[in-house]
Amino acid sequence: MKNLLALTFTAQLSVLWPSVSHSADFAAYEQKFPLKGKKDFHAVLEEGEALLTQSTLTAQQRTYVLHRTALHLVRLGEYNRAQHRLDALAIHLSAHPDDSMQGKYHWVSGDLAYRLSDIQTAQTHFIRASEFFSRTQDWRMLSHSHRMIANAVAKGSPDLGAIEHVTLAKHYAELDNNIPLHNAAFDTEARIYKLFGQLDRALKSRQTQLDWLKKQKAPNKDSVSATYYGLAEIFIDFGDHQAALNAFKQSYQYDQQMNERLYMGQNQIRIGEQYLRLNDLNSARAAFEQAKAINETLSHKRNLGWAIAGLGRVALAKKNYSQAAELIGQGLNLITSDSNPELYLKHLVMYANALSHQNPNLAIEKLEPSFKPMPTGTMVEAAKVLAFAYQQQPDFASALRYQTQATELLEQQAEQSRLTRLEAKKRDTELHLETLKVNQLQSGLDEQKRQNKLQSVILAAAIIVLLNFFLMFYLYHLKKRKVMEKETAVLNQALTLKQQLLADVSHELRTPLTVLKLNIEALQHNLITDPDATYTLMQSRLSMLNTLIADIYELAQADTHSLQLDLHTRPAKALFDELLSAIQPLVAQNDLTLNAQNTLSETLEVTCDINRMHQIFNNLARNSCHYSNKPGQVSVTIAQQDEQLVCHFEDSSPGVSDEDLPRLTERLYRCDKSRSRDLGGSGLGLSICQKLTELHQGHLSLSHSSLGGLRVTLTLPLTARAPSGD
Incomplete structure (x- = not known):
């Protein structure tokens, strides 16, 4: 119908202006609009430029070509040429007024200003465009104009007045019976709510959009897929990764029906990421493998690198550091920092994390130049990785510096x-x-x-x-x-x-x-x-x-919650006998007598980090050795109370005052000279014992000892061992 009208209009022009010798060229140019799908903008632009050199164009035809070529120059990113063309169109319209074309002039001018981030100018042009389209009752362009006003208002400042223009965009799209425009207005609404931190309203908008799309006679599968994808993004912001996973799967199913392999590949990557969040490593690996296969057929470098890096993240979660470093490194080479800096930096941190367990020097070399003390999740993780890498060298001063930065960034967050x-x-x-x-x-x-x-x-x-x-x-x-x-x-x-x-x-x-x-x-x-x-x-x-x-x-x-435990389940009695044997030589060489009593049942088990338990016992033993008069005594009793293991660690005089007792676990706290750290302690032993005990879901308390010194009580959870079958 539109082509028929264009041909009729061209025929009328040939009657009104019979001297126009190139009307056929203009008619061929005009029939290529409105643009749908992928067009060769360069070729169409060249046709328009050729038409503008013809002196036989009518005023109306010249207005049309000036507008279309300006639109194409904006879309091609040739902004200086586009501005010159718009200036020429403004001069031409001042001599040949046309409300419809005046509106389109302001719309393209607004689009150019918006792309150049001149938000105030863009907003002014779009408002002027809506005024002209109101006069001509061009509902389609009115919907376009109000949607772009909403975008400009939202981008310029946190002004929820943008929602008013979204409502108008929906209204005029409905008057024009234009489903794609109505759907675009929904997209803008959800994006604005998300931008302003109103996630519940953004979610409601997406769900309303989804219901509205499915009620259409022939729902556009591409739009439904994009809406599910937008829903998933909001669920991620909420931290609901199961809901995000389900939404990405729905989006993938629609892409699969349309055989949109580019979006299928990207959806599988996002699905894999949600499985990682849910700690379902096998499913995550399967999703990333599928994404890799799809993107290999498309030769899409960034998404292929993203998928390969995803496989590396699975290996990292499984603590297979060598494989993780190799895969994430391959992915980084394909993602590149130029194509997507944020995605590249995120995976660079993961790459350095994998390297830090085997080659800390290389991890530092790769990550440290990109580290910036900014309060983002990526930079916090980067600081932690650098701290761990320096610890492995070992360079405790540098490790402490980065660990401190991680703490400060967390506080800023x-x-x-x-x-x-x-x-x-x-x-x-x-x-x-x-x-x-x-x-x-x-x-x-x-x-x-x-x-x-x-x-x-x-x-x-x-x-x-x-x-x-x-x-x-x-x-x-x-x-x-x-x-x-x-x-x-x-x-x-x-x-x-x-x-x-x-x-x-x-x-x-x-x-x-x-x-x-x-x-x-x-x-x-x-x-x-x-x-x-x-x-x-x-x-x-x-x-x-x-x-x-x-x-x-x-x-x-x-x-900073970076201290991780390597937990194992062991028979409780045997483990604590081992701990007591380990401290026996230390106590003896300091002229102290160790009296130990372990009454735990053989059927009880305890889940703990064995090395950390040795550290706790060693710290307590050294504390007694440093601060007990020689010769002296150390008494250790280990027993079960209900479902807990209770260990009392006591030493002989001197003791501590009631005032000092509750403060002994404070870092570097100074007590009286009889328990001075000049005897060799760092002043942090009891603080470390308390932290390690809490990580084991236990409790550490201090009291006066019947032997005249200090009594440390350690409480840990126990489990009963299942009987073995015959």
């Missing part, structure tokens, strides 16, 4: 999250007001005859809402002030603790460093009569420094 939640609450209040405006607008579009009556009702509602808004605003600021006061108090307390910790660490480092400096100067000036003894003393002080740094780093790992 938490603060950003808090501010985002406050902003979301504020926008939610604004959105309630905006909803009234949208409802008012929809009522006006549906029933224009009742406008006068509705105005009085809306005015009363607006007054009530305004009063509620001011009340909510007042309560919000009142609550915010209280929260800020509380946060200030907590922050001041944290700063005080931080300053105390820094002072204690400085003291702990200064003492051995001073001893080292004095001995080095004495050696330098030949003031030492026994160099070997001096070297032994210096080695002892260096060992103390290294122990202190290692202990501080281990506590920093525990604070």
